[in-house]
Amino acid sequence: MSTHDLVMKASGLVKRYGHVTAIDGADFELRRGEILAVIGDNGAGKSSLIKALSGALVPDSGEVLLDGKKMKFKSPMDARKAGIETVYQNLAVAPSLDIADNLYLGRERLKPGILGKVFRMLDKKAMHDHAREKLSELGLLTIQNIHQAVETLSGGQRQGVAVARSAAFARNVVIMDEPTAALGVKESRKVLNLIKDVRDRGLSVILISHNMPHVFEVADRIHIHRLGKRCAVVKPDTHTMAEAVAIMTGAMDPHEHPAGAFAE
Amino acid sequence: MSNASTANNNMAEHERVADSAGGAVANFATEQLSLVERAHRFFHSNPVAAPAIVLLMAVLVFSMVIGERFLSPFNLSLILQQVTIIGILGIAQTLIILTAGIDLSVGAIMVLTSVIMGKTAVMLGFPPVIAFMAGMAAGAFCGWINGILVTVLRLPPFIVTLGTWNIFFALNLWYSQSETIRYKAIAEAAPLLHWTGQSIDILGAKLTYGSLLMIGLFALVWYALNWTPWGRHVYATGDDPAAAKLAGIRTERVLMSVYVVAGVICAIGAWALIGRIGSVSPQAGMMANLDSITAVVIGGCSLFGGRGAIWGTLIGALVVGVFRNGLALAGVDVLWQEFTVGLLIIVAVAMDQWIRKA
Numbered sequence: 095m096s097t098h099d100l101v102m103k104a105s106g107l108v109k110r111y112g113h114v115t116a117i118d119g120a121d122f123e124l125r126r127g128e129i130l131a132v133i134g135d136n137g138a139g140k141s142s143l144i145k146a147l148s149g150a151l152v153p154d155s156g157e158v159l160l161d162g163k164k165m166k167f168k169s170p171m172d173a174r175k176a177g178i179e180t181v182y183q184n185l186a187v188a189p190s191l192d193i194a195d196n197l198y199l200g201r202e203r204l205k206p207g208i209l210g211k212v213f214r215m216l217d218k219k220a221m222h223d224h225a226r227e228k229l230s231e232l233g234l235l236t237i238q239n240i241h242q243a244v245e246t247l248s249g250g251q252r253q254g255v256a257v258a259r260s261a262a263f264a265r266n267v268v269i270m271d272e273p274t275a276a277l278g279v280k281e282s283r284k285v286l287n288l289i290k291d292v293r294d295r296g297l298s299v300i301l302i303s304h305n306m307p308h309v310f311e312v313a314d315r316i317h318i319h320r321l322g323k324r325c326a327v328v329k330p331d332t333h334t335m336a337e338a339v340a341i342m343t344g345a346m347d348p349h350e351h352p353a354g355a356f357a358e
Numbered sequence: 359m360s361n362a363s364t365a366n367n368n369m370a371e372h373e374r375v376a377d378s379a380g381g382a383v384a385n386f387a388t389e390q391l392s393l394v395e396r397a398h399r400f401f402h403s404n405p406v407a408a409p410a411i412v413l414l415m416a417v418l419v420f421s422m423v424i425g426e427r428f429l430s431p432f433n434l435s436l437i438l439q440q441v442t443i444i445g446i447l448g449i450a451q452t453l454i455i456l457t458a459g460i461d462l463s464v465g466a467i468m469v470l471t472s473v474i475m476g477k478t479a480v481m482l483g484f485p486p487v488i489a490f491m492a493g494m495a496a497g498a499f500c501g502w503i504n505g506i507l508v509t510v511l512r513l514p515p516f517i518v519t520l521g522t523w524n525i526f527f528a529l530n531l532w533y534s535q536s537e538t539i540r541y542k543a544i545a546e547a548a549p550l551l552h553w554t555g556q557s558i559d560i561l562g563a564k565l566t567y568g569s570l571l572m573i574g575l576f577a578l579v580w581y582a583l584n585w586t587p588w589g590r591h592v593y594a595t596g597d598d599p600a601a602a603k604l605a606g607i608r609t610e611r612v613l614m615s616v617y618v619v620a621g622v623i624c625a626i627g628a629w630a631l632i633g634r635i636g637s638v639s640p641q642a643g644m645m646a647n648l649d650s651i652t653a654v655v656i657g658g659c660s661l662f663g664g665r666g667a668i669w670g671t672l673i674g675a676l677v678v679g680v681f682r683n684g685l686a687l688a689g690v691d692v693l694w695q696e697f698t699v700g701l702l703i704i705v706a707v708a709m710d711q712w713i714r715k716a
Contacts, residue, residue, distance in 0.1 A: 186604035200606030
């Protein structure tokens with residue numbers, strides 16, 4: 095499997111909280127331009143794994159490589175600087191700010207020259223133009239309402255803003271934590287299409303989800319997490335949903351499956 | 359097995375049905391709205407609109423009832439003078455309330471810093487500029503104390519500032535020994551401190567430098583809130599601190615900066631206070647705390663944070679000023695002025711509850 099172009103690779107990750115081991119020597123591989131779903135039972139440690147990859151927690155041991163370079167993320171800001179964006183389940187948008195403001199929240203662009211340097215003046219036009227461009231690239235826009243406050247949007251639209259934000263700034267990896275969990279059928283559909291769009295634009299996507307039909311629809315490969323480590327990586331066309339769930343819950347030994355435990 | 363193969367087949371049956379209804383969910387489409395909904399949306403996106411309408415109507419009614427005496431340039435500039443102190447403290451209060459806090463100590467900081475400025479210049483004999491700087495530094499320090507208690511000890515701002523209100527006020531009485539510094543002493547030792555009380559006459563209007571200073575401060579804070587990253591961060595922190603943090607904003611630092619800036623603005627309020635009353639009195643500005651909150655609330659700023667505009671506070675202060683002045687000119691008893699202000703506060707907060715509903 096080393097023949098593939100890996101964007102991100104982690105090996106031997108360990109994280110303990112007191113006598114609880116959240117990550118128990120986990121490995122992780124993400125290829126360039128793929129959607130990798132991460133599934134696992136509650137308590138299997140998948141959120142801890144994701145946090146270790148996005149800088150939200152610092153593992154006790156093990157290493158994370160990004161483009162072959164060893165990374166030491168101390169905060170989500172570090173991961174973000176390295177080109178890894180995360181869409182959080184609770185969205186991390188400021189409801190009363192408008193769409194463009196939210197896209198640039200925490201990384202506002204300043205006017206060039208003395209206006210920006212001395213007076214810290216925002217370059218609103220550049221930010222709005224860029225926000226508009228990103229949103230229309232993702233098919234999320236009817237032009238006039240980029241100044242709409244985020245709270246006036248539906249759940250799917252807000253998720254759209256959050257996805258657009260990550261897609262606009264990610265250079266390597268977008269991590270999405272349960273992006274469809276709070277959405278209705280049609281809104282989920284739209285967000286799933288967005289995720290595929292993000293992948294088709296050359297970014298790698300890590301998708302954490304409990305929704306098996308969604309996972310099997312969009313994922314290129316599926317990382318199955320169990321008891322704090324990776325126990326298999328399967329493909330939607332070699333394994334069925336039932337088999338994936340069986341591996342995830344321990345009802346099936348992945349090595350006994352004809353396609354093996356690790357998808358090529 | 360069969361359900362797995364349909365999944366590989368891209369989408370489940372039940373979704374195809376939904377899909378044929380058109381994928382317009384996330385298109386940010388405009389929909390048909392009723393009149394009430396449209397009004398709601400208008401007030402929602404223009405937080406200054408409601409208080410501006412109230413101000414306009416108040417001015418109209420008082421002009422019709424009282425006429426020339428109310429509408430004279432002199433009287434209008436008098437209203438502006440009357441709201442100057444509350445307006446300046448209201449700026450500080452707006453910043454705090456935008457972060458979902460509240461500051462009960464603004465008035466106490468103002469009085470304490472006015473005493474420090476007066477004493478440093480008059481009693482200790484320092485040059486007026488040094489006295490002024492000492493006042494500003496003291497204001498910043500008071501704000502810093504509030505900020506530390508709110509961000510490091512994570513105490514609720516209401517309780518913190520209730521405590522520091524008493525502490526600052528007690529320090530003020532102790533340091534001033536409850537003595538007033540008279541007009542004449544200040545005029546001799548530190549005319550700079552009286553600068554805010556001087557005025558220019560334009561067509562019979564008497565504009566004090568203090569009032570102009572207030573308007574300048576509003577403009578400055580408007581710029582900071584709307585045109586700098588700091589302003590965006592203040593709104594985001596007040597709106598949803600968890601989200602702001604995930605977006606990479608260091609919310610503690612934002613809060614800290616807001617409290618320090620508010621402290622400095624209170625010290626500027628102290629400067630305007632000395633200009634307005636001419637002397638330095640440790641008993642001045644007793645009601646300023648609550649009046650500044652009144653101005654902010656009537657100005658349409660949400661007490662839940664993240665919502666409101668700085669100009670609303672100026673309008674809120676003017677609304678109170680216009681009502682007090684108009685009712686006084688109409689010969690209405692003072693108690694009915696208070697009654698009206700109370701009514702305005704409740705109406706404003708009720709409006710906010712309605713407007714905040716997304």
